[in-house]
Amino acid sequence: MRLPGGNGYDVIVVGVGAMGSAACHHLARRGKRVLGLERFDIPHAMGSSHGVNRIIRLAYYEDPSYVPLLRRAYELWRELQDGFGEQLLHITGSIDAGPADSLVFVGSRASCELHELEHEVLTSDELTERFPGYRLPDGHMAVFQPEGGFVMSERAIVAHVTAALEEGAEIHGRERVLGWEETTGGVRVETDRAVYEAGQLVVAAGAWMGSLVPDLTSLAVPERQVLGWFQPSRPAEFAPGRFPVFNLTVEEGRYYGFPVHSVPGFKIGRYHHLDEVVDPDDWDREPNAADEAILRAAVSRYFPGAEGPALTLRSCLFTNTPDEHFIVDRLRGDSPVVVASPCSGHGFKFSAVIGELVAELVVDGKTSQGIGLFGLGRFDGVMRPGW
Numbered sequence: 098m099r100l101p102g103g104n105g106y107d108v109i110v111v112g113v114g115a116m117g118s119a120a121c122h123h124l125a126r127r128g129k130r131v132l133g134l135e136r137f138d139i140p141h142a143m144g145s146s147h148g149v150n151r152i153i154r155l156a157y158y159e160d161p162s163y164v165p166l167l168r169r170a171y172e173l174w175r176e177l178q179d180g181f182g183e184q185l186l187h188i189t190g191s192i193d194a195g196p197a198d199s200l201v202f203v204g205s206r207a208s209c210e211l212h213e214l215e216h217e218v219l220t221s222d223e224l225t226e227r228f229p230g231y232r233l234p235d236g237h238m239a240v241f242q243p244e245g246g247f248v249m250s251e252r253a254i255v256a257h258v259t260a261a262l263e264e265g266a267e268i269h270g271r272e273r274v275l276g277w278e279e280t281t282g283g284v285r286v287e288t289d290r291a292v293y294e295a296g297q298l299v300v301a302a303g304a305w306m307g308s309l310v311p312d313l314t315s316l317a318v319p320e321r322q323v324l325g326w327f328q329p330s331r332p333a334e335f336a337p338g339r340f341p342v343f344n345l346t347v348e349e350g351r352y353y354g355f356p357v358h359s360v361p362g363f364k365i366g367r368y369h370h371l372d373e374v375v376d377p378d379d380w381d382r383e384p385n386a387a388d389e390a391i392l393r394a395a396v397s398r399y400f401p402g403a404e405g406p407a408l409t410l411r412s413c414l415f416t417n418t419p420d421e422h423f424i425v426d427r428l429r430g431d432s433p434v435v436v437a438s439p440c441s442g443h444g445f446k447f448s449a450v451i452g453e454l455v456a457e458l459v460v461d462g463k464t465s466q467g468i469g470l471f472g473l474g475r476f477d478g479v480m481r482p483g484w
């Protein structure tokens with residue numbers, strides 16, 4: 098049991114984005130004295146969580162062991178939106194599609210079978226008949242899972258922060274953490290405004306993980322992404338009731354997309370857009386014609402009813418681990434520092450449950466659900482020379 102630090106905080110959370118805001122809420126609801134520190138506004142458009150919404154789905158081709166966490170995430174999103182009084186979780190159904198032997202299709206179907214999730218397998222023709230916005234090549238197959246949908250991302254951060262403040266957390270926007278060190282009683286954190294002490298530290302700094310925890314520099318690598326919203330020529334095909342969110346593997350790459358919602362246009366992105374590793378403090382945020390062309394090519398070929406003018410283009414950052422699974426762990430043995438870097442392009446949907454898991458790690462020293470897949474130990478001797 099660690100003692101509160103000199104300023105009377107039990108825990109300092111660095112980064113009040115998707116994961117940090119959820120951690121602040123779950124720590125504060127457990128009665129911890131929490132200080133959340135965010136370098137930008139809350140929310141903001143400089144990191145990984147802006148752009149209106151993020152896909153959530155129970156069918157999980159990345160690894161079926163995520164499914165129990167997803168079930169808990171759904172519960173927590175519903176609980177959060179009930180308390181907040183605003184819909185955060187929108188159910189549209191989800192499509193996971195690709196060639197019959199692709200990971201997206203095979204992995205999604207396997208996760209549904211293993212966890213007995215309701216689902217249907219559709220050919221590309223059956224998919225178009227059911228959801229006319231989709232035009233996939235012959236031979237492509239799709240898993241439809243009715244509980245897929247999306248979470249309103251910036252509003253979810255607002256909801257987590259609102260709950261945390263009501264539970265007594267202290268949260269500072271526009272205060273940048275410059276560094277931290279372990280002390281005999283916990284941690285000391287220096288910002289551009291003050292120095293704070295606490296019993297424990299949670300680092301949830303997204304694309305900036307490596308600058309605050311240098312050991313993670315090669316394990317949490319920022320990558321530039323671009324999202325596009327295109328004006329449908331056949332809007333009815335892309336309405337929320339007619340168009341499930343999707344993950345799709347085609348010969349040009351792996352794409353994801355959404356029905357029209359909140360802002361005009363059909364939204365689409367390509368995973369690992371142009372494979373551009375960047376410095377999160379110095380990168381080209383302004384989307385360009387090449388960015389639009391990449392996305393437009395997929396729209397015109399696979400979603401022809403949405404091939405109108407681009408309405409909005411936004412850049413954003415992934416933070417990738419070498420195996421694309423998350424990092425949620427304590428730094429070395431009995432360190433007072435917990436690190437949370439769940440991204441690799443698929444972390445947002447979990448943020449509610451990651452907040453809970455981080456709070457359990459901090460308060461109980463262990464988690465109620467297995468998170469071995471997210472442990473730092475998996476990189477021992479491979480990616481962490483010198484550890």
Ligand SMILES: Cc1cc2nc3c(=O)[nH]c(=O)nc-3n(C[C@H](O)[C@H](O)[C@H](O)COP(=O)(O)OP(=O)(O)OC[C@H]3O[C@@H](n4cnc5c(N)ncnc54)[C@H](O)[C@@H]3O)c2cc1C
Nearest residue numbers: 112114115116136144145152274303413440443444445446
């Ligand atoms: C284009 C795009 C599409 C995506 N689509 C999906 C999807 O459909 N579904 C899904 O589940 N996931 C998706 N993801 C992934 C998901 O958005 C991320 O996993 C999630 O946003 C990461 O949250 P985070 O808290 O780690 O980062 P962030 O929300 O960026 O939070 C990190 C915070 O730390 C702050 N910070 C950093 N350094 C400091 C410092 N020194 N001092 C103080 N504060 C600091 C930052 O300002 C930031 O607010 C997508 C990501 C992108 C970029």
